Amino acid sequence: MAKKPQVLGNDPFQRGAADRSVRPEAREKDAPRNEEATAEARSKTQPKVEAQVAPPKAGARGKTRSKPETEVKARSKSQAEAKTTPKSQAKAKTTPKSQAKAKTTPKSQAKAKPTPKVDGRSKPQPMAEGRSRPQSKAEAKSKPKTKSKPADMAEPQPEAASSPGPKLEAKALPASEPQAKAPSQTRAEPLATAPPLDHAAPAGQQPRSGPPASGIDAIYASIIALRRMLHLPSAVSGAEVDEFGKDTAFTERVRPLLDWVYDKWFRVEAAGFEQLPRDVPLILVANRAGAVPWDSVMLTLAAQRAGLAVRPLVEDSIFHFPSMGLLVNRLGAIRASPENGERILARGEAVAVFPEGATGFGKPFRERYRLQRFGRGGFIKLALRTGALVVPVSIVGSEEIHPLLARLDLRPFGFPFLPITPTFPWLGVAGLLPFPSKWRIEAEEPFDFRRHGPEAAQDDPLVMRLAEEVRGTIQTMLDNRLAQRSSAFL
Amino acid sequence: MATRKRPTAARKTSKSPRVVAITGALCTIGRGLCARLAADPSIERVVAIDVRTPEELQPGIHFHRLDLSRPSAEQELADILLVEEADTIVHLAYFGAPVPDAAYAHEVEVIGTLHTLTAATAAQVRRIVVRSTSLIYGAHAKNPSLIREEDRIRGSAASRFVNDKVEAEQQVREFAASHPDTQVTILRFASILGPEVHNVFQRYLTGGLSPTLAGFDPLFQAIHQEDAVEALFAAAKGGRGGVFNVSGRGVIPISTALELVGTLPVPLPYGIAGGALRTLRRVGVGIALPAAMLDYLRYPFVMDASRFERELGFTPRYTTLDAVRSLAPSKSADQQA
Numbered sequence: 001m002a003k004k005p006q007v008l009g010n011d012p013f014q015r016g017a018a019d020r021s022v023r024p025e026a027r028e029k030d031a032p033r034n035e036e037a038t039a040e041a042r043s044k045t046q047p048k049v050e051a052q053v054a055p056p057k058a059g060a061r062g063k064t065r066s067k068p069e070t071e072v073k074a075r076s077k078s079q080a081e082a083k084t085t086p087k088s089q090a091k092a093k094t095t096p097k098s099q100a101k102a103k104t105t106p107k108s109q110a111k112a113k114p115t116p117k118v119d120g121r122s123k124p125q126p127m128a129e130g131r132s133r134p135q136s137k138a139e140a141k142s143k144p145k146t147k148s149k150p151a152d153m154a155e156p157q158p159e160a161a162s163s164p165g166p167k168l169e170a171k172a173l174p175a176s177e178p179q180a181k182a183p184s185q186t187r188a189e190p191l192a193t194a195p196p197l198d199h200a201a202p203a204g205q206q207p208r209s210g211p212p213a214s215g216i217d218a219i220y221a222s223i224i225a226l227r228r229m230l231h232l233p234s235a236v237s238g239a240e241v242d243e244f245g246k247d248t249a250f251t252e253r254v255r256p257l258l259d260w261v262y263d264k265w266f267r268v269e270a271a272g273f274e275q276l277p278r279d280v281p282l283i284l285v286a287n288r289a290g291a292v293p294w295d296s297v298m299l300t301l302a303a304q305r306a307g308l309a310v311r312p313l314v315e316d317s318i319f320h321f322p323s324m325g326l327l328v329n330r331l332g333a334i335r336a337s338p339e340n341g342e343r344i345l346a347r348g349e350a351v352a353v354f355p356e357g358a359t360g361f362g363k364p365f366r367e368r369y370r371l372q373r374f375g376r377g378g379f380i381k382l383a384l385r386t387g388a389l390v391v392p393v394s395i396v397g398s399e400e401i402h403p404l405l406a407r408l409d410l411r412p413f414g415f416p417f418l419p420i421t422p423t424f425p426w427l428g429v430a431g432l433l434p435f436p437s438k439w440r441i442e443a444e445e446p447f448d449f450r451r452h453g454p455e456a457a458q459d460d461p462l463v464m465r466l467a468e469e470v471r472g473t474i475q476t477m478l479d480n481r482l483a484q485r486s487s488a489f490l
Numbered sequence: 491m492a493t494r495k496r497p498t499a500a501r502k503t504s505k506s507p508r509v510v511a512i513t514g515a516l517c518t519i520g521r522g523l524c525a526r527l528a529a530d531p532s533i534e535r536v537v538a539i540d541v542r543t544p545e546e547l548q549p550g551i552h553f554h555r556l557d558l559s560r561p562s563a564e565q566e567l568a569d570i571l572l573v574e575e576a577d578t579i580v581h582l583a584y585f586g587a588p589v590p591d592a593a594y595a596h597e598v599e600v601i602g603t604l605h606t607l608t609a610a611t612a613a614q615v616r617r618i619v620v621r622s623t624s625l626i627y628g629a630h631a632k633n634p635s636l637i638r639e640e641d642r643i644r645g646s647a648a649s650r651f652v653n654d655k656v657e658a659e660q661q662v663r664e665f666a667a668s669h670p671d672t673q674v675t676i677l678r679f680a681s682i683l684g685p686e687v688h689n690v691f692q693r694y695l696t697g698g699l700s701p702t703l704a705g706f707d708p709l710f711q712a713i714h715q716e717d718a719v720e721a722l723f724a725a726a727k728g729g730r731g732g733v734f735n736v737s738g739r740g741v742i743p744i745s746t747a748l749e750l751v752g753t754l755p756v757p758l759p760y761g762i763a764g765g766a767l768r769t770l771r772r773v774g775v776g777i778a779l780p781a782a783m784l785d786y787l788r789y790p791f792v793m794d795a796s797r798f799e800r801e802l803g804f805t806p807r808y809t810t811l812d813a814v815r816s817l818a819p820s821k822s823a824d825q826q827a
Contacts, residue, residue: 243741244635245709316631322705339634
C-alpha cells in the first residue's frame with residue numbers, strides 16, 4: 001500500500017493515455033446516439049440511482065471522501081445502463097432478423113468509453129458492492145421479462161427500484177464492519193465457516209431467482225464477440241485493450257454467456273466476498289484445476305458480483321496454448337509474475353492467484369482437491385512487499401469439470417501437453433465443454449502478514465512457512481466443503 | 491533503480507551540446523534528427539555521417555561519407571569527430587529490417603558499434619546516444635506484461651537480426667560501465683512507424699497479406715517517427731544517461747494494427763508456420779517477417795516506457811494507435827503512384 005501512489009504516478013496509461021487512444025471520430029459519431037440513449041435511460045434510472053445512493057450515504061457516515069465519488073459513479077452507472085436498455089428495447093420491437101443489427105449498436109457505444117467503468121471499479125470502495133449488486137439484479141430481471149412479454153417494459157422497473165433499499169442495508173452493514181466480525185471467526189473450526197455462508201447464501205442465489213439471460217441469447221452475443229476476435233468476416237473492427245491485454249468491450253459482450261454459465265451451468269454459490277475489506281490491496285489465493293481456466297473466470301465473476309475488481313494471474317503455460325491464452329487474456333487474466341502482481345495491486349485492483357501453478361494445471365483426476373505444492377511462495381512475497389491481505393478461497397466443483405485422465409506430451413510441437421479427458425479430444429471442440437458440476441466458491445477471513453514487514457520477503461523460511469499456512473487453511477476449507485456435499489452435481 | 495541512476499546523473503554535466511555528429515544520418519530518423527538539431531540555435535554544427543551520399547545537403551549540416559564496416563572506420567570516424575570538434579555522437583547506424591547479407595549486417599551493427607565507441611573515446615566525445623530496439627527483449631511467454639529496462643533481455647533464439655542488436659547493445663552497456671566519464675544513453679525504441687519509415691514491422695503491417703499465428707494475437711506497441719526523432723533530440727540535448735524504453739502510449743492487439751492498415755491476416759497454425767514461411771522464401775516469395783521472428787507474433791514484448799518520460803520530460807505526441815494509423819495513408823498513396 002505504501003508503494004501505491006509512487007507506482008500509480010509512473011504508469012503512463014493512467015494519465016489520460018486511454019482517452020487519447022479513443023478515436024475522435026468514433027467519439028463524435030457515438031455522441032448524439034449516446035446522448036439520446038442516456039437521456040432516455042436516465043429518465044428511467046434516475047429514481048433508481050437515487051434510491052441506491054441514498055442508503056450508503058447514511059451508512060457511510062464519517063466517510064466524507066466517498067461522497068463525490070458516489071455521485072460520479074452513479075452517473076457512469078446510469079450511462080452503463082443506457083448501453084443495455086436500448087438493446088433490450090430494440091429486441092422487444094424488432095424482428096429477429098434485425099436483432100443482429102440492434103445488438104451491434106450498444107457495442108460501439110461500449111467501445112467508445114471502456115475506461116471510465118474500469119476506473120470506477122478499480123477503486124475499491126466499501127460501498128461499491130452495495131450499489132453494483134442491485135444494479136446487476138435489476139438488469140438481470142428486466143432482460144428476460146422483456147423477452148417473454150415485450151409490452152411489459154415498465155413492470156420490472158418499479159420492482160427493481162423498490163428492492164435495493166432494504167436489501168442493500170443488509171449487505172452494506174457487514175461490509176462496513178468486517179473487522180468487528182473477523183475476530184469472532186476462528187480459522188480452524190469448520191463450524192465457523194457456517195455463519196458467512198448462511199448470511200451470503202441469498203446473495204449467491206439472487207441472480208438465480210431471475211435468470212440473467214437465456215442461454216441461446218448469451219451464446220449468440222458471445223459468438224459475435226468471438227467472431228470479431230478471430231477476424232472472421234462481418235466482424236466489427238477496432239479492439240481497444242488496456243496495457244495488460246484486457247478488452248473491456250469484449251468482456252462486456254461475453255458477460256451474458258459467462259453469467260449464464262455461472263448461474264445455470266455451474267450454479268455457483270459464492271460466499272464471503274462481501275465481507276472482504278475494500279480499502280487494502282487483496283490477494284485471493286485459490287485452488288486450481290483443469291486445463292481450461294474456468295475457475296479463474298468464475299472466481300473473477302463471483303468477486304465482481306460482490307463489487308470487487310479482480311484480475312487473475314495465471315501460469316504462463318496457458319499462454320502457450322493457441323486461443324485459450326488469448327481468450328483469458330482479453331477477459332482480464334495476465335501472466336503470473338511479481339511485476340504484474342505489483343502493477344495490478346498498484347492500480348487498486350485485487351489479484352487472484354493459483355499458487356499450484358502448472359502442477360495444478362495438469363492435476364490428474366485422482367488428485368482432485370489435494371492441493372499441490374504452493375510454488376515458491378511468490379504470492380507471499382508479493383503480499384509482504386505490498387502489504388496486501390491474503391484471502392484464502394476454496395473453489396469446490398471446479399476440479400470435476402475436466403477429469404484429466406492422461407497427458408499427451410506435446411512439447412516438440414510447442415505446447416506443454418494435450419490433456420486427455422473422457423470427452424477430449426474424442427469429441428473435438430465439444431469435448432472441451434465442462435461437466436456441469438455444482439460450484440461453491442468461498443472466501444474466508446484474510447491473513448494479515450503486514451506485521452512481518454516488507455523486508456520479510458527475503459526471508460525464505462518464513463515465506464515458505466506462511467505459504468504452507470495458507471495452503472493448510474485452503475485445504476481445510478476444501479475438506480470441510482467436500483464433506484458437506486453429497487454429490488458433485490448437486 | 492533510481493539509486494543507481496542518480497549518482498551518474500549528478501556526476502555528468504548535462505551541458506547542452508555544441509557539435510552533434512550523427513552516424514547513419516540518412517535514415518528517416520537520422521534525417522529528421524539532423525533537421526531538428528540544425529533548427530536549434532544552441533547547436534553550432536550538425537555532422538552527418540552515412541555510407542550513402544545524400545542527394546541534397548541542407549545548409550548548416552556537414553556531411554562525411556563513411557562505411558562503418560570497414561576495418562579503418564574507427565580511425566576515420568575519430569578523425570572526423572576531432573576535426574569537427576564533436577562533443578556528442580548519436581549512433582543510428584542499424585538496420586531496421588533483416589537484410590539478405592547477414593554477415594554484412596553483423597559487421598555494420600556489431601563491429602560498427604564497436605568502431606563508433608572506440609572512435610568516441612579517442613575523440614573524447616562527452617555524450618553518446620545509441621539507438622536500440624524493443625525487439626531485444628524477445629517475445630516470450632515469461633515476459634512481464636510491461637517490460638522494464640532492468641528486466642531480462644531474452645533476445646531471439648533463431649533470429650540473427652535480433653541477436654546482432656542484442657550484441658551491439660551489450661557492447662554499449664559494457665562501454666558505459668567502463669567509461670563513467672562519458673554519458674551513454676541507450677534508447678530502446680518500440681517499433682518505429684510512420685509514413686517514411688522502413689523497418690520490419692512497417693513491412694509486416696503494410697504487407698497487403700501478412701501471416702499471423704492462429705490463436706495468438708499479441709499486444710503491439712509502436713512509436714511514431716516524429717516522436718522517435720524528438721526522443722533522440724531530448725537524449726542528445728542532455729539529461730541523464732542510462733537505458734530507456736521509448737514508446738508511444740497505449741497498446742493494441744496486432745490484429746487491430748493489421749486491420750487499421752488494411753492488411754489481410756493469414757492465420758497459420760504455429761506448428762507449420764515456420765516451415766511454410768521458409769518454403770515461401772526459398773521459392774522466392776518474400777514475406778515481410780522472417781520465420782525466425784515468428785515468436786514476435788505469438789507473445790507480447792510490450793515495454794514500460796514511463797521512465798524515459800519521467801526522467802527526460804518527454805511526452806510522446808502520438809499514441810501507438812496514431813502511429814499505426816500513420817501507415818495507412820502512405821500505403822494507399824504508394825499504390826496510386
